[in-house]
Amino acid sequence: MVSSTSLFSLVSMIIQSPLLSSSPFEAVIAAHASTTTIHKEEEIRKNLRQVLESKIQKTKCPAVLRVVFHDAGTFNKASNDGGMNGSVLYELGRPESFGLKRGLKPIKEVYEEMKARGFGDENDGVSLADCIACAGSYAVELTGGPKFLESVPLGRKDASSADPEHRMPVETLRGKEMREHFQSLYGLSSQEMIALSGAHTIGQKGFGDPYTFDNEYFVTLKKDPWNLPNLTKDELEMNEHIGLLSDRYLAEDEENRKWIYKYAEDAGAFNKDFVDAYIKLTTLGV
Numbered sequence: 001m002v003s004s005t006s007l008f009s010l011v012s013m014i015i016q017s018p019l020l021s022s023s024p025f026e027a028v029i030a031a032h033a034s035t036t037t038i039h040k041e042e043e044i045r046k047n048l049r050q051v052l053e054s055k056i057q058k059t060k061c062p063a064v065l066r067v068v069f070h071d072a073g074t075f076n077k078a079s080n081d082g083g084m085n086g087s088v089l090y091e092l093g094r095p096e097s098f099g100l101k102r103g104l105k106p107i108k109e110v111y112e113e114m115k116a117r118g119f120g121d122e123n124d125g126v127s128l129a130d131c132i133a134c135a136g137s138y139a140v141e142l143t144g145g146p147k148f149l150e151s152v153p154l155g156r157k158d159a160s161s162a163d164p165e166h167r168m169p170v171e172t173l174r175g176k177e178m179r180e181h182f183q184s185l186y187g188l189s190s191q192e193m194i195a196l197s198g199a200h201t202i203g204q205k206g207f208g209d210p211y212t213f214d215n216e217y218f219v220t221l222k223k224d225p226w227n228l229p230n231l232t233k234d235e236l237e238m239n240e241h242i243g244l245l246s247d248r249y250l251a252e253d254e255e256n257r258k259w260i261y262k263y264a265e266d267a268g269a270f271n272k273d274f275v276d277a278y279i280k281l282t283t284l285g286v
């Protein structure tokens with residue numbers, strides 16, 4: 001699918017077309033087909049934004065963004081299967097999927113509305129997996145994070161059954177183990193993993209405002225509130241509620257720590273790297 005359009009690229013396509021040398025007429029037909037595709041994508045994206053705006057509320061954003069990781073996180077680089085294919089729909093009974101329905105519900109509504117408008121995958125429109133990837137991006141935008149919905153590629157194919165089990169990382173993995181999990185299963189670097197983990201800045205885990213996408217996650221990890229000296233018993237107990245065990249463990253690893261400190265000090269770098277890593281995450285297996 002073509003992602004952007006300009007007169008310049010259209011003219012270049014005609015000039016560079018091998019058809020031009022054989023028949024200018026055929027080149028014009030080819031260029032017309034490309035323009036039609038471009039217009040169709042513009043229509044899809046315009047409708048998708050409208051539908052997302054009407055179906056995704058701010059209070060649902062954390063739950064919606066979490067679904068993205070659960071759909072993509074079943075990818076296995078070695079067997080090149082799983083990943084971003086909407087299979088999360090068939091994986092809701094798994095222990096790690098507890099609470100996912102809350103985020104999946106509005107995303108399914110987005111997909112149904114896109115189909116009702118004639119933009120379902122049967123018409124070369126969007127798949128459920130596309131809606132998951134785009135809803136997550138919209139959730140980031142709606143909570144004040146980077147705006148990149150229009151850069152999320154489309155064209156994912158939906159699976160008709162669950163992906164294999166035991167590919168999602170468990171919460172008890174230590175920092176180095178989590179880094180190795182992301183590398184060996186997904187082919188993602190420590191930097192990409194840390195940027196993506198910044199998604200936990202939204203939600204109820206105690207990294208600042210639950211509905212504000214910022215770099216508070218890293219600021220907190222850098223402070224290391226679980227190991228501060230001279231805490232009272234009450235303070236210690238309160239800090240125990242911050243984050244998941246895996247969040248707490250991330251900074252144990254030197255390579256991870258480097259990126260945690262960088263993003264704690266540079267919110268702009270976090271936003272940029274988050275977008276790049278998000279695009280990679282949401283195209284795993286595509």
Ligand code: HEM
Binds near residue numbers: 170
């Ligand atoms: C690094 C490994 C990860 C682990 C082990 C993990 C695990 C979890 C768990 C267990 C929860 C539920 C917390 C609770 O409410 O009790 C959660 C929440 C969440 N996760 Fe992750 N996650 C990881 C990475 C990611 C990534 C890469 C993303 C997205 C890019 C993500 C997005 C979220 C969001 C937004 C929430 C908040 C959901 C809500 O409050 O409803 N997580 N995660």
